[in-house]
Amino acid sequence: MTADRDPRTDLKGMTLPEMESFFTRWGKERYRARQVSRWVYRKYVEDFDMMTDLSREFRGVLSEVCRISASGAERVEVSADGTEKYLFRLGDGESVESVLIPDEDRRTLCISSQVGCALACGFCATGAMGFRRNMTSAEIIHQACFAARRLAGRGELLSNVVFMGMGEPLRNAAEVSRAIEILLSQYGFVLPGKRVTVSTAGILPEMAAMAERFPVSFAVSVNAPRDEIRSLLMPVNRKYPLRELIAAMRRIPLQSGRKVTAEYVLLQGVNDAPGDAEALARLLQGARIKVNLIPFNPHEEAAYRAPSREAVDRFRTVLLSAGIQTITRERRGGDIRAACGQLRAACGGKRG
Numbered sequence: 502m503t504a505d506r507d508p509r510t511d512l513k514g515m516t517l518p519e520m521e522s523f524f525t526r527w528g529k530e531r532y533r534a535r536q537v538s539r540w541v542y543r544k545y546v547e548d549f550d551m552m553t554d555l556s557r558e559f560r561g562v563l564s565e566v567c568r569i570s571a572s573g574a575e576r577v578e579v580s581a582d583g584t585e586k587y588l589f590r591l592g593d594g595e596s597v598e599s600v601l602i603p604d605e606d607r608r609t610l611c612i613s614s615q616v617g618c619a620l621a622c623g624f625c626a627t628g629a630m631g632f633r634r635n636m637t638s639a640e641i642i643h644q645a646c647f648a649a650r651r652l653a654g655r656g657e658l659l660s661n662v663v664f665m666g667m668g669e670p671l672r673n674a675a676e677v678s679r680a681i682e683i684l685l686s687q688y689g690f691v692l693p694g695k696r697v698t699v700s701t702a703g704i705l706p707e708m709a710a711m712a713e714r715f716p717v718s719f720a721v722s723v724n725a726p727r728d729e730i731r732s733l734l735m736p737v738n739r740k741y742p743l744r745e746l747i748a749a750m751r752r753i754p755l756q757s758g759r760k761v762t763a764e765y766v767l768l769q770g771v772n773d774a775p776g777d778a779e780a781l782a783r784l785l786q787g788a789r790i791k792v793n794l795i796p797f798n799p800h801e802e803a804a805y806r807a808p809s810r811e812a813v814d815r816f817r818t819v820l821l822s823a824g825i826q827t828i829t830r831e832r833r834g835g836d837i838r839a840a841c842g843q844l845r846a847a848c849g850g851k852r853g
């Protein structure tokens with residue numbers, strides 16, 4: 502994905518203000534940044550020679566000092582239902598995955614923000630691999646450039662981006678914020694905030710800061726109605742327990758008609774009883790929160806089992822009767838282990 506030993510400055514991953522200050526410090530005109538950023542983020546161009554509104558001479562100077570890291574995927578797999586999974590090799594040999602999910606008029610890209618993850622959620626295969634490193638904004642935005650360019654080639658548009666791939670995005674908030682700015686901006690992907698979703702295990706200070714800064718959507722992994730169970734599944738609960746988590750979710754500023762999503766991975770015999778659904782309904786009562794039920798999708802390292810169909814339906818019925826908007830997430834791309842699931846190698850269970 503990146504040629505890390507290349508001494509030239511990588512423009513990919515820079516926001517427009519960052520690019521402007523880079524050009525200004527370099528003694529070039531500020532408006533150059535807007536020209537270049539549009540080529541990189543609107544047209545997904547990675548070769549200065551293709552930037553036809555720049556003079557040949559300036560393109561030559563640019564390519565001596567700067568580069569735009571290229572965004573080819575090492576492997577692309579396409580599922581029978583149209584879901585696509587991309588494997589990206591990073592400059593240091595690490596790899597991450599993204600999944601593109603087509604659904605009627607939507608084209609949703611599930612992207613990664615870290616290599617591995619330190620939060621060690623018990624049902625998650627990414628958690629099992631441990632934390633390797635944070636991704637740079639270039640590596641994060643690269644996933645969107647690759648998918649958008651591929652879609653553009655067939656006359657389609659990238660419509661949604663979800664940070665539900667590998668990693669906890671709010672543990673890499675600075676780089677993720679730069680990527681989000683590019684996704685939302687006019688010089689970038691021009692995505693409405695409601696179409697960019699940050700999925701988090703609930704890192705509360707960063708969640709509040711991100712919600713203040715960007716009008717993005719939030720999907721928070723709740724996964725249990727009681728601290729004993731949640732701490733067992735998600736060690737981060739010891740730092741940010743349920744009561745504080747739900748209170749923080751209630752404080753997220755929302756435009757009218759929008760809700761925060763509570764993600765709930767159903768695990769057989771752990772958190773899928775009707776009593777758990779009732780306790781969850783009490784926790785969420787009166788909040789602008791909807792629930793996404795995710796029947797666990799077992800992966801190799803998993804110590805948990807998938808819930809029965811009846812348990813899933815019963816859980817959903819309890820929440821619906823309490824007036825809580827609830828959907829059960831349908832599994833996509835199962836034949837290529839892409840269920841935004843085996844992705845977080847985890848979402849294996851988490852995003853099944």
Ligand code: SF4
Binds near residue numbers: 702
């Ligand atoms: S579920 Fe998310 S936060 Fe938890 S270990 Fe997996 S990637 Fe990390």
